[in-house]
Amino acid sequence: MPELPEIHALAADLGGRLAGRTIDRVDIVSFAALKTFEPSVSALAGRTINTVARHGKFLDFSIGDLHLIMHLARAGWIRWRDGPPAPAGRLGKGPLAARLVLEDGSGLDITEAGTKKSLAISIVTDPADVPGIARLGPDPLDDSFTRDDFFAILQSAGRSQIKGLLRNQSVIAGIGNAYSDEILHAARMSPFKPAAMSGGEASGLYDSMQATLAGAIARADGLAASELKKEKKSGMAVHGRTGQACPVCGDTVHQVIFADSTLQYCPTCQTGGKPLADRVLSRLLK
Structure with a gap:
């Protein structure tokens, strides 16, 4: 997408x-x-x-x-x-x-x-x-979208999982499944972490969001439409890279499967080395 x-x-x-x-x-x-x-x-x-x-x-x-x-x-x-x-x-x-x-x-x-x-x-x-x-929320790269605005969004979301919050277009506009994976990997944060987090964690996540999106835009700058899909895929650290080595630590990238989508993450970088529960895989193994 x-x-x-x-x-x-x-x-x-x-x-x-x-x-x-x-x-x-x-x-x-x-x-x-x-x-x-x-x-x-x-x-x-x-x-x-x-x-x-x-x-x-x-x-x-x-x-x-x-x-x-x-x-x-x-x-x-x-x-x-x-x-x-x-x-x-x-x-x-x-x-x-x-x-x-x-x-x-x-x-x-x-x-x-x-x-x-x-x-x-x-x-x-x-x-x-x-x-x-x-219904769109604020654009994360708009100059008016400040660190304080982001903190307020996280605090109001309470125990909501951060992965879903980043993808919610009514909360923040433009981020989907792929870049939410990339932002959370850059922030070294579990996709299942509650949105209401410490100030230091929230600040790091804000910086990772800004850097990830701005970096992707810079890589795509000047490319024709026919080249954008390839560029997006080549720039991913974890999304779409299940079973491959994390480019940061070398651990194997894992995935969690949902009904209509998947997420990818690095256990070493994001979850303290522990794999996240994958309900679909768990059912298949029973």
Whole structure:
């Protein structure tokens, strides 16, 4: 799933390609992806793209006085197309969800892999009209998001596990499964630790969050959309590296499996050398 650093890089790359260009049309291939009906998709035709911005993990294409808002969900992606699009094939079949076509035929292919379709496209007059954006918490890299603000969030969360809190978009915007793993590894903190922690621990976690996200953005700076997935994977210390050596201490990276996701961590760096309980694995071993 693309998270804050990838969406930030996508916005920069696509903004450079699209700003000042005029839309010929937007084709919705997977009708389930379109979450709004008014204004209509046809209202975008002939309008000029102003900017491409980010709200958490949402992309915001400012087009005239309208906004095309896109959430790529778990398996969505955007591919730049230099030439006119090929025929889309059967509607609703395959990974293609939508197309943005510029006046010269170039543009974007919006795709979503897998059978579970969660990609969402909205056309609104105000980004806040999209419920997911209206519910977003503060952006962790915004200058206004201070250390004290972060401390207050942690204290109000009480015994909630820190891994889930970092992923909660209504609490902090833009961090998902991958970067929450990376932030907690950098902070040498268990993903199951309660959010209400000491001031020193909270300060270290804040610094790790800032450094991890800023570092990922710096690595992705200037990369085209086609290169971002590879860059994200190569920059991970623990996420997606189950069974491999931790780059800090050399211990084996472990994972915990949930119903619809997994987390990865280093026992030596994060849990005092003790493996975390994995309920799924425990059931299989019974």
